[in-house]
Amino acid sequence: MIRRKLSLAAxxxxxxxxxxxxxxxxxxxxxxxxxxxxxxxxxxxxPPGADGAVQKKLExxxxxxxxxxxxxxxxxxxxxxxxxAGSDIPQVMVIQGKSPGFVKNAQAGAFWDLTxxxxxxxxxxxxxxDIQQNASVNGKVYGIFRGRAPMRTAVMFRQxxxxxxxLQPPKTVEDLYKVAKAFTEQDPDGNGKNDTYGIxxxxxxxxxxxxxxxxIEEWFGAGNRWTERDGKLVPSxxxxxxxxxxxxIKKMVDxxxxxxxxxxxxxxxxxxxxxxxxxxxxxxxxxxxxxLINLFKQADPNNFQNKVGFVGNLEGPDGKLHAHPxxxxxxxxxxxxxxxxxxxxxxxxLEFLNTLNGKDAGIxxxxxxxxxxxxxxDGKAAPVKPETDASKAVTTDIKSYAQLGMNVAGxxxxxVKQASDYEQQVFDKRTDVxxxxxxxxxxNPAAPYVSATYVAKGAQLDNIVADARIxxxxxxxxxxxxxxxxxxxxxxxxDKVKEEINKLWQDNK
Amino acid sequence: MAxxxxxxxxxxxxxxxxxxxxxxxxxxxxxxxxxxxxLLLPGVVYFAVFRYAPMYGVSIAFxxxxxxxxxxxxxxVGVQNFTDFFANPDFPRLxxxxxxxxxxxxxxxxxxxxxxxxxxxxxxLSVLKRTVQTLVYIPHFLSWTIVASLSFLLFALDxxxxxxxxxxxxxxxxxxxxxxxxxxxxxxxxxxxxxTGWGTIIFxxxxxxxxxxxYEAAIIDGAGRFRRxxxxxxxxxxxxxxxxxxLAIGQMLNTGFEQIYLMTNALNREVADVFDTYxxxxxxxxxxxxxxxxxGLFKSLVGIVLIFGTxxxxxxxxxxxxx
Numbered sequence: 123m124i125r126r127k128l129s130l131a132a133x134x135x136x137x138x139x140x141x142x143x144x145x146x147x148x149x150x151x152x153x154x155x156x157x158x159x160x161x162x163x164x165x166x167x168x169p170p171g172a173d174g175a176v177q178k179k180l181e182x183x184x185x186x187x188x189x190x191x192x193x194x195x196x197x198x199x200x201x202x203x204x205x206x207a208g209s210d211i212p213q214v215m216v217i218q219g220k221s222p223g224f225v226k227n228a229q230a231g232a233f234w235d236l237t238x239x240x241x242x243x244x245x246x247x248x249x250x251x252d253i254q255q256n257a258s259v260n261g262k263v264y265g266i267f268r269g270r271a272p273m274r275t276a277v278m279f280r281q282x283x284x285x286x287x288x289l290q291p292p293k294t295v296e297d298l299y300k301v302a303k304a305f306t307e308q309d310p311d312g313n314g315k316n317d318t319y320g321i322x323x324x325x326x327x328x329x330x331x332x333x334x335x336x337x338i339e340e341w342f343g344a345g346n347r348w349t350e351r352d353g354k355l356v357p358s359x360x361x362x363x364x365x366x367x368x369x370x371i372k373k374m375v376d377x378x379x380x381x382x383x384x385x386x387x388x389x390x391x392x393x394x395x396x397x398x399x400x401x402x403x404x405x406x407x408x409x410x411x412x413x414l415i416n417l418f419k420q421a422d423p424n425n426f427q428n429k430v431g432f433v434g435n436l437e438g439p440d441g442k443l444h445a446h447p448x449x450x451x452x453x454x455x456x457x458x459x460x461x462x463x464x465x466x467x468x469x470x471x472l473e474f475l476n477t478l479n480g481k482d483a484g485i486x487x488x489x490x491x492x493x494x495x496x497x498x499x500d501g502k503a504a505p506v507k508p509e510t511d512a513s514k515a516v517t518t519d520i521k522s523y524a525q526l527g528m529n530v531a532g533x534x535x536x537x538v539k540q541a542s543d544y545e546q547q548v549f550d551k552r553t554d555v556x557x558x559x560x561x562x563x564x565x566n567p568a569a570p571y572v573s574a575t576y577v578a579k580g581a582q583l584d585n586i587v588a589d590a591r592i593x594x595x596x597x598x599x600x601x602x603x604x605x606x607x608x609x610x611x612x613x614x615x616x617d618k619v620k621e622e623i624n625k626l627w628q629d630n631k
Numbered sequence: 632m633a634x635x636x637x638x639x640x641x642x643x644x645x646x647x648x649x650x651x652x653x654x655x656x657x658x659x660x661x662x663x664x665x666x667x668x669x670l671l672l673p674g675v676v677y678f679a680v681f682r683y684a685p686m687y688g689v690s691i692a693f694x695x696x697x698x699x700x701x702x703x704x705x706x707x708v709g710v711q712n713f714t715d716f717f718a719n720p721d722f723p724r725l726x727x728x729x730x731x732x733x734x735x736x737x738x739x740x741x742x743x744x745x746x747x748x749x750x751x752x753x754x755x756l757s758v759l760k761r762t763v764q765t766l767v768y769i770p771h772f773l774s775w776t777i778v779a780s781l782s783f784l785l786f787a788l789d790x791x792x793x794x795x796x797x798x799x800x801x802x803x804x805x806x807x808x809x810x811x812x813x814x815x816x817x818x819x820x821x822x823x824x825x826x827t828g829w830g831t832i833i834f835x836x837x838x839x840x841x842x843x844x845x846y847e848a849a850i851i852d853g854a855g856r857f858r859r860x861x862x863x864x865x866x867x868x869x870x871x872x873x874x875x876x877x878l879a880i881g882q883m884l885n886t887g888f889e890q891i892y893l894m895t896n897a898l899n900r901e902v903a904d905v906f907d908t909y910x911x912x913x914x915x916x917x918x919x920x921x922x923x924x925x926x927g928l929f930k931s932l933v934g935i936v937l938i939f940g941t942x943x944x945x946x947x948x949x950x951x952x953x954x
Contacts, residue, residue, distance in 0.1 A: 200915050207698035223698075223918020232699035327897040383788040385809050385898045460699070581917050582721065585900070592897035596809070614720060 155470040157187035159212040159461070161205060162525045163195040170519040175494065175512065179486055180523070184477045192522065199223065206232060211461045213471055216525060217265055218453040220257075222577040228264045233456045234468055237263045243472055245479035248530040253450035256569040260626055265454030266475060269529040272450035273434075273560040275337055276408035276552070281431030283310035283402050294437040295341055295370065298403070302379040305402040320379035322401035324389035327592050329359070329584045330566075332448060334405040335371065335591060340446040340564060342367035342438045348568035348623065355568055355624050357616070359587050359608055365601065366439070372595050385592050393417060408432065408552045415545060427544045434555040435562070447563040455528060478526060484534030487523045490516040502539035570630070573622035575615050583619065586611045692925040698918075705921075712925035721909065729905040729930075732891075733883040735819050741879055744827050745872065748834035749860060764835075767828025778821055779893035783808065786817075809898040821890060837871040838864065873945050881938040884930050906930045 169192030170176065181188050191212060193201040203223045205211060217224050227233065237258070240246040246266055248254045257267035277292060279301065284291065287308050292298045302320025304310070310318055326333040330347040340346055344363040348355045358364055374380050381387055381401055393410075395401035397417045404410060411432045418426035435445035455475060462468050477483060489496050489503040495513035496503040506513050540546040576583070590607030593599045599607075612620075661668060687702070692712055694705040716722055747767070754760040770778075785793040786807040798804055807813045845863050854862070865872075888907040895903040906926060914923025 203698060203915070203918055203920075207701075221916075221918060226697050226918055227699045230697040230699045232697075325896060383806065383809070386783075386788075386806075386896050388783075578919070582913065589897045589900055596898055598811075598898060610720075 155186060155467070155474065157189055158184075158214060158471065158474050159189040159191065160214045160216070160526065161191045161193060161202070161212040162216040162522070163198040163218065164192040164522040164525070165195045166518060166521050170522050174519050175491060175516055176486065176519040176523055179491055180483065183482050183486060184474055186474060190526075206458070211458045213457065213461045214475065215456050215458060216268075216453060217456045220259060220572060222580065224264075224456075225259055225572050225577050228259055228262075228456075231459060233264045233458055234462065235262050235264060236266070236457070236472075237261070239468075239472070240266065243476040245476045245534075246472065246528075246530060249532060250450065250530065254530070256449045256566075257451045257454050258570050259572050261570060261630055265456035266479070266528050266530060267451035267454040268525075268527065269532075270448060270450060270452045271556065272447040273445060273556040273563055274407040274409065274448060275332075275435050275446045275559070276406070276411060276432045276555070277434075277436060278396075278404050278406070278411050278414060278430055278432040280305075280310065280396065280399070280402040281428050284431060285428070286310055286312065291431055291433045292436055293433070294441075295338065295439060298436055299370070299374060299379070302374060302403055303377065306377070306379045310402060311399045317400065319381055319401050321374065321403040321405065322381050322387070322392060322395045323384040323405075324387045324392050325385060326389055327385075327588045329588045329591075332407075332446070335368075335595075337405055337435075337446045338371060339364050339367040340444050341436050342370070343440055343442070343444050345444075346446065346564050346566040348566055349564075350567060355627050356620065357611075359591075359611075363438075365604070368591060368594060368604070369601070372597075375595050376597070385596055397421075408434075408556060411548065411552060412545070415548060430548075432552070432555075434559040443559070443562040444564045445559040445562040447560065447565060449566060449569045455526075475528070479528050479530065479534070481534045484527060484529065485536065487520060487527045488533075488535040489538070490520050495520075496536075498536060499539055501536065503536035504539040505541075568623050568627060571623050571626040573619050573626065575618040575622055579615055580619065583611055583614055583616055586614065689924065689928060691921050692928045694921055696921040696924075698920070708921070712922045713929065715922065716926055716929065721904070724901070725904055725906055725909055728902055729884055729886055732815060732818060732886045732905060735815060736822055736886075737879060737883060739819055740823050740827065740830075741876070743823055744830035745834055747827055748831040748838060749864065751831060751835060752838045752864070753856065753860075764828070764831075767831070769828075770825045771829035773825065775825075775887070775889040775893060778825055779890070782817065782821060782894070808894075809896055811899045811902045814894070814899040814902045818887075818890065818894060821894075822887070833875060834868060834871065837868040841867040877938060877941045877945065880941045881934055883937060884934050 164170070170190075177188070177190075189212075198218055199221055202215065202217065205215070206227055240248070240263070248267075248269075250269065253269060253272070254263060254267060255261070257263070257265070277298065279291070283305055284301065287304050287310055289301055289304055290297070292301050298321075305318055305320040307316075309316065321334070323334050327335075330336060336347075339358060342363040344358040344361045344367055347358055349358055349361060350356075351361065371380070375382075375384070381395065392404065392406070393414060396404055396414060404414075411430060414430045415426060418429040435443055437443050457468060457471055462471050478487075485492070490513075492498065493506075495506055495516040497506060498504070505517070509517075540549045573580075586607050590599065590604050594601065594604040691702055691705065693707060693709060694702075695708050695711075696702065696705045751760055751764060754763070783791075785791050787794060788806050788808070789795075794807065797807070805813065807817060841864060845867075846859055849859050849863055884906060886905045886907055888911060891903055891905055892908050892911065895908065907930075910923040910927050910930075913919045913926070
């Protein structure tokens, strides 16, 4: 570890030396931008090649040479920090969220403050100012956010089990308990053995990470990370509803309605118990519905309908729907000052991003190349069948290129036409359910605010409560222990976080 | 006292001043051994460039380092990072976890290496000895990721073979992977499984140098196997043991980042957090470079103190030390 750190330090030293030489080169006039360098994460096994069809088309659309430095998603945060400490800083960086490292760099002036600068670029002017505000650092916009559907929470269950037991899809959290109990105790797979359980939850503990725990707490009315009580913002875990929700989850753990290894279960295997008929319910984003359907389809292409059922958010015990939305964005594209030095250069880069956010580029990044991997049918993108090598390459590449999409003014590309009528129906139903739930969404009122104390030690603080929550559910500590942990959060610095967040909230009201 | 005398001597003999004379001797000496010095040069350059120059970066432990501002541009904060760390409620827990794991490894894994080497040394059938030796080396070449995955498979709740076996034997229902009480045994076991065989190499080399005549003499005197091991073998490799012990103690606080990181989860974090994982967690993932550098620096200082301490102790007890 020490050795690694020292070599990091070595890199820093070399970088400092290099940037000095770079500075002495003098200020060249802002020549026309011929190439743009971008750093972005890739989620596939391999990053796209530099000479793929998508790359060529992208350069054609934007009229620039686009140099993309792909970094693996799993270590992207590390890579971001190291890149900023180095000398070879790209002109555009995909930043995945307001991590303490990013906030520190931004506040030290590492990135252009884009507040008020974006409106003159038609494709960068957002139609969702609330989400732009959420993505800001205390009101300062340091990047163009990557828009995501804010409502994505769904409960998916084995429809065949539900039918076999003669049950209705859950509407309330109480229904969820009943279904989970029936799935556990009434032998839904009909093999005569007591070998099923209700809900599968993977190792996923961090606070405010849209985990099943966060979602159920919000359904109970605990709010979304922060909530307003008596004119003040308090963290969700300081509400009574939070305790109620965790008591509810604990009851299910104790009655073995939840997989007993929920604290260690590998999240990449989340679909397996569902598919293999061990655990019948998953609480996650609605896109998983399609993933699950696909699993069943691959196993048996003739008989995969009616295996997966889903509903949206569930009503809490108070009879109200507190739907759980995300913050509506997944990071943003920021422009480092070290590589883009003048306002004139910034204007050129923003113009490039404006093109990148236009309809042509939007379709390329998200759908692919028309005629190669998709055709437009009824305003929808239908995959080209049968697949060719060329279409496969494009389809694979856009899974990474989509990371560059911002869509701050709504999606500019075609919705994907689903493979069969059944899947199209499910897809449309998903869209409808999510649109309906969005009306009852309870947002995080503190999303735009970044407190200095939280930047310094927020993650350690949150770990206190997050770990205590898992321990309480696992029975390692009792409710008093959970309350003590929340008290410890306050005395270890949480008090200050609350104070700062409330001040920012009041100032910006 | 010596200087005036030398000066007086120099004046009296009308020879050049002392310093020059010494330099002169050195240059003669240098000229004589120039090729050997040249041979030394790459090593010196290597250490200067890759070991000493980067230590300049350690200065960020005393700064509020922001990557964008660079090492020079970041403001100084004195020992703020250190006082923060010592005042942090995490500190006693980290220190405790690190030390307990370190002593468990030192107290169990280290002697086991010697025992295994002695056992191998007693095997007379050389085919068997070599086969066993090779087999026990193999785990060393597996990465911790593989070792952790194997552990997850073997100890998986309800379905892992070792989970079933151990719980049947003990009549319990323990989830070894998340039970804090089982974290340390698991870590030490993994360590033993992976590294004990590899660690025997140096001891086996030392054992090969033991004078065979002594054994013969001991056999004639009627000494059994254990007597021979106790009175001949162990004293013969005592200095090797001491050197290896000093080296092991210097490495003691490096509790193995990968291994512990992979085995940590929300339920056992209390006992699993050690300096190395903490530095990663706080430094790399939270971007608190200065703070984590301070923690790392503190760890290094403790390591140095331990090395010098053990070396001093070894010398006090009339053993040859490391330096």
